[in-house]
Amino acid sequence: MTIWALGINHKTAPVAVRERVAFDPAGMPLVLQRLQELDSVSEVVVLSTCNRTEIYCTGDDRGPSLVADWLVHNREIGSADLDASLYALEESDAVAHTMRVASGLDSLVLGEPQILGQMKSAFAVAQEAGTVGSxxxxxxxxxxxxxxxxxxxxxxxxxxxxxxxxxxxxxQHIFADMKNSRALLIGAGETIELVARHLQQAGVRHMTLANRTLARAQHLAQEFHAEAVLLEDIPLALPDADIVISSTASPLPILGKGMVEKALKKRRHKPMFMVDIAVPRDIEEEVGELSDVYLYTVDDLRDIIEENVRSREDAARQAEELISAGVDHFMRELRALDAVNTLTDIRQHVDTLREDQLEKALKQLQNGTDPEKVLRTFAHTFSNKVLHKPMTALRRAGSEGRLEVLDWSRELFDLDNRSE
Structure with a gap:
């Protein structure tokens, strides 16, 4: 059984491709079950965020190609686009990648902490769906x-x-004085909570939080002294917003070009700054065509993010050393477990042969056969049964020139130290 990690991320695919393979959290249990039903897939966990969709699974060598085919047939993506963006890693490479992702070393923002919580959530969902094994x-x-x-x-x-x-x-680069800016935040998840915190620290005093569930928006709004509204109230709140930042799990856009045009007219075409952090996107791409709108996606944030990456590079090198040690430890444990399974199978095989011969010997004793003869027959037959297949395999290895098999056999049976 092989461990695989395959998917696409911000390094291999633009947001227009990533959003086509993003999964709705509400439908994740069914996705996990469908993937586990594929031939050659035994266990599976799916991580889907704004920057990546990754599938971690165990299975045989056909697993990645079957998962890729499943993505093509079940998501709105062609095989050519997927092939150009998809990566598939196995065994130690897959283990290292998983640890790097969880540690924030593979994120758009080096060392960002949210990914660990997202991965823990993905694992918990898979556990609840019954698609995680040992x-x-x-x-x-x-x-x-x-x-x-x-x-x-x-x-x-x-x-x-x-x-x-x-x-x-x-x-902050666009608005000289953030204190006079009004912000509309769409969504109420961890990312929007961070946005609200950073806006508050930047001096923004007027914030409106829009969410599908009003109670969640109100809970978050209390912390930041903001107003809470439902998503359907966005057309009323939008004209007052200088800053719009959206991050929801909606499968369809929330802000369309027509809605924004109406808001701009009410604003008398006062410019509006918008950032769409969501994947799939919350704001229609056509909104960016409006002359008074400055629309950015997660991919547009790279330059700002990279300015802050350099301070973390030394820490990243230390982190890579920890991950390398973690991979070595995990792979040793995995190999040790493989050895235990093999030893258990050998023990069960020999025990079965012994019990079969012992049963025959006991019947011979019950029938009055000479005990010495019974014991000698038992010992001779048992030895032949145990050694027959190994000796056949050794002869074949010798004839094929696979001398390393013979060397291993001598080591296993300690044949070179018989005189000691």
Missing amino acids: ELGRLFRQTFSIAKRVRTDTAIGQNPVSVAFAAVRMA
Whole structure:
């Protein structure tokens, strides 16, 4: 059984491609079940964020191609686009990649902490769906342990830098005085909470939080002294917004070109700054064509983010060393478990042969056969049964020139130290 990690991310695909393979959290249990039903796939966990969709699974060599075919047939993406963006890693490479992702080393923002929580959530969903077994369970527990060490033993998390931080920093470049700016935040998840925190620290006093569930928006709004509204109230709130930052899990756009045009007319075409952090996108691409709108996506935040990456590079090198040690430890454990399974199978095989011969010997004793003869027959037959297949395999290895098999056999039976 092989461990695989395959998917696409911000390094291999633009947002227009990533949003086609993004999964709605509400439908994730069904996605996991469908993937597990594929031939050659045993266990599976799916991580879907604004920057990546990754599938971690165990299976045989056909697993990645079957998963790729499934994505083509079940998502709105052609095989050519997927092939150009998809990566597939196995065994130690897959383990290292999983640990790097959880530690924030593969993120758009180096060392960003949100990904660890997202990965833990993805693992929990897969556990609840029943698609996690012993192998992925062991991998993710080790991964979370390494990610925790990276956070505590290195400076990777210092000087917080995130997509939320970058979005606010970009707004600061455009608005000289943030205190006079009004912000409309769409969504009420962890990213929007971070955006609200950064906006508050930047001096923004007037914020409106729009969410599908009013109670969640109100809970978040209380912390930031903001107004809470439902998504359907956005057309009323939009004309007052100088800054619009959106991050929801909606499968369809929330802000269309027509809605924004109406808002601009009410604003008398006062410019509006918009950042769409969501994947799939919350704001229609055509909104960016409007002359008074400055629309940015997560991919546009790279320059701001990269300015803050250099301070974390030393910490990243230390983190890579921790991850390398973690991969070595995990792979040793995996090989040790393989050895245990093999030893168990050998023991069961020999025990079965012994019991068969012992049963025959006991019947001979019950029938009055000479005990010495019974014991000698038992010992001779049992030895032949145990050694027959190994000796046949050794003869074949010798005739084929595979001398390493003979060397291993001498080591296994300690034949070179018989005189000691």
